[in-house]
Amino acid sequence: MATGNRPWSVNRRTILTSGAAIAAAQITSPFIITARGETPIRIGLVDPLTGVYAAIAQGEVVGAKYAVEEINKSGGILGRPIELLVEDSANDVGTGVQKTRKLIERDQVSFIIGDVNSGIAIAMAQVTSEKKVLHIVSGGHTDPVTGTSCSWNVFRVCNATAMDANAIASTLIEKFGKKWYFLTPDYAYGHSVQASFEKVLKAAGGTSGGSLVPLGTPDYSSYLIQAKAYNPQVLINVMGGGDQVASLKQFVQFGLDKQMAVGGTLFELESIRAVPDAARIGWWTMEWWWDQPGVPHVAEFNAAIKKITGGAATARNWFGYASVQTLALIANQEKTLDAPKLARALSGFKLPPQIALQPGSPSYRAGDHELMSTVFVGEAHPPQGDPDNMFTVRNPVPGEKAAGSVEETGCKMQWPA
């Protein structure tokens, strides 16, 4: 155990297994990072490395690994090196829960990070609060994570969906008008984004229609036909990942971009890269952006990530990075690994500029443990100069302004006795 290798000898008895294991070790680079020193502090990261979220999940891993490297260079946590154990949740709740238990029970990790899929993140949070382990949700967006399902040990780096929607809604109303049509994926994430948008729109006296689209729909023509029949000023595209790519492609091919504006909350750099130039359009929010002239440390971080991935740093890289750095900072500040103590100290904790990598110093709000991170509202476009320069920030909205009050999130924080 002390060397950081993970002994597991049962299955080595079968020839097949060890054959596969040896082959695995040779062909692929394992995700385990072995740190130097005697007793490393372990951080467990659970993310859907395979399946539809693979690209963004692996982005978080890159950022987290880079943070580990940096921290180990500067003395680790409490003088001990840290070790990142990455597990694949395979975008499956059962697997995610099982991996979390494995990390806590067998590998004795001190902290848990994950998951991109909010459903898995909340299921993991049940385990981490039962085991009293500090848990950072790096990239799962639905409101309940820091809302109705909030928990004393769970903190979130990425934004709640309501924050993103609040930040961009007024811009869309001002620029394009108050008649909207929603293209919303039919699950909790989609419903919660649409509800946030509708709230703002209603307050402004606007009207809207919409389609609830099953996840993984390959063909959007029926929905686009309905959208066009409604004749909105803005099509709000809430679809995520591959669904968003396919729906935007079809939106442009149908020539609808000439008849209505398109926009929404997230259009992540990973997704912008996956669409052809014609579909790189619309108004969106970024939760972090690599090109922030004048903001210190951002360019260095971007350059470091570029060395690893070959592309500009994405919001997902930063989520992974900020999650690990937060844990190191707070543990070193408090000089303990005790989860309840650290959680209390993290409530209201401000991220320093070299970690925040954005204007100001956002803090983890005490009431709901949501990081009050800046929301970058802007416009997508085909590359200009740098191949990853496909988004221009027009209006950075401070996190506190976008988030609304703690009461609105529905979070009632319960601390262990």
Add this chain to the structure above:
Amino acid sequence: MTAASSRKLIVLAAIWVVLLLAPYWMAPLGGYTALATRVLVLGLAAMSVNFLLGFTGVLSFGHAAWFGLGAYGAGLTLKYLALSTPLAVIAGMLLGGLCGAILGTLLVRRRGVYFAMVTIAFGQVFYYIAFQWSSLTGGDDGLRGFARQPLDFGLFKLDILSDANIFYYFVLVCFALVVGTMGFILRSPFGRTMIAIRENERRARFLGIPVERHIWIAFTLSCFFMGFAGALYALVNNFADPRGLHYSQSGDFVMMAVMGGMRSFWGPLLGAAVFVVLQDYLSSITVNWMSFVGLLFILVVLFFPRGLLGFFQRSKA
């Protein structure tokens, strides 16, 4: 007592000793109790699939549907009806089993590859229902907000919620109950008839055996067992989600049965153990674990079609 039957008894005793002591020998070997619990539950599911596949010769590739329904049945009971673990397990078993029984009537006239195809398609119906009916099932985010409840025996309480070892033994007792029932059925005249149908359906028919009815009963029983396993799975995770119903989950179950040895009673449990442990291990060391699992499928089919137990038995003979 003959040498063969005493050897059988020794093997049986060995299996139960290994299962009974699992929490104690797993940890030193680098395992953890939750993994053993998972092996037990998925092993039970694989044995239920094999009840149909190995002993009646009928290939259902949509059995995950009954498994997933069992999970939802248990979860919904705990969440909305009653805070009782035994009731949840029974509800899950009934939901999976009854749905299976109804659809079974549509299926029994088909054989072989067509049976497999239609079961996949019907399994997906339930997958989509679970996926789309989000007001009840939580949709893609899964059903949450329930937890297994401590068992109250009046005189004492068993805390299966927070003590992983106690929960393991609770699952083991459930497992023993179902497996015992399975063994009993297979030894009964009905079980013999199932095997007769597997070996030669036409001959069985000529003997006046109502083949369709027998297949339907076997299918239904296997759905009830599957629902039971699914209910336990919901208790393991305190969660139920649509992926438990997906046909890829069915594929995993069939694979466990084949890998362990589908002609033997205990084979699927061995298959499940190897499969779960291997997947757990591989996915920790490489992000490309899917290739290795896929490769495993291919290698087993090409080189060990009789499964691990079949392979050992043959090399012994």
Add this chain to the structure above:
Amino acid sequence: MTLLLLFNITNGLIVGAFYVLMALGLSLILNLSNVINFAHGGFLVIGGYIAYAISPYVGFWGALLLAPPLTAVIGLVVERVLIRPLYGRDPLYSLLLTFGLAFMIEDLTRFIFGPQGKPFAIPAFLAQPLSNELFFITGYRLFMVAMVFVAIALLFVLLRYTRLGIRIRAGTLDLETVAALGINVRLLRSLNFAVGIFLAGLSGVLAAGQLGLEPTMGTGLLMPSFIAIIVGGIGSLPGTLVGGLLIGVASGVTAVFFPAASEAVIYVLMAVILLTRPRGLFGEEGMMG
């Protein structure tokens, strides 16, 4: 409302045509070799990514021309090495093998091309809608339908008028007799498999232009093709054709009234058809064994 409905019926036919292309390949292999090819979606992905990889050198049209035969060659190798040993064994084994193969293809695609989706550009003149009124009929979609019809016509000619095709059809009905007549059944099965995979590869290129490329895209497109075959009647190629179009229209129309059920409706349709016609619309007596 009627206009909207009419739009969606037309649109459903377009979508259905795509399912047909997938399902025909699947159906060919199933009928002759009794193999449910779970990796069919995987071959679609291979076709799409081959097109993506070669299009910088040969352009869209070159990729469209080359990717399907290249996919078919890969299919031929797979058939020779992996599938052939399984003929005559319980269909369970080929099912499991192709199931594992689908896993491997998805993972290797991710390994080679990365988890991130890839854009696949189509010629600009195809990426336009035909008219402002019928905006959902783009040149590309029309082109897809045309390609489907060309493929079906060629398949028809192949099966009807060539020696290979006649043997495939005969083999579907009674393989033993065909073998007894001295026809090389192994070769027949190989070629038939290759034709099926060719169609999967073609679907892949066409889908790439419409949806973009992702390692996971195959799985989502596989199930509708399954349903198309069951609805049309296992064993009947015309049935597959009708089944594909039918489920396309059904899901298109449902999307207007009850979008949440637009995926589930094809399963409901299947259940209803199986209840009233247990062998599917065009299923032939005796094909069910």
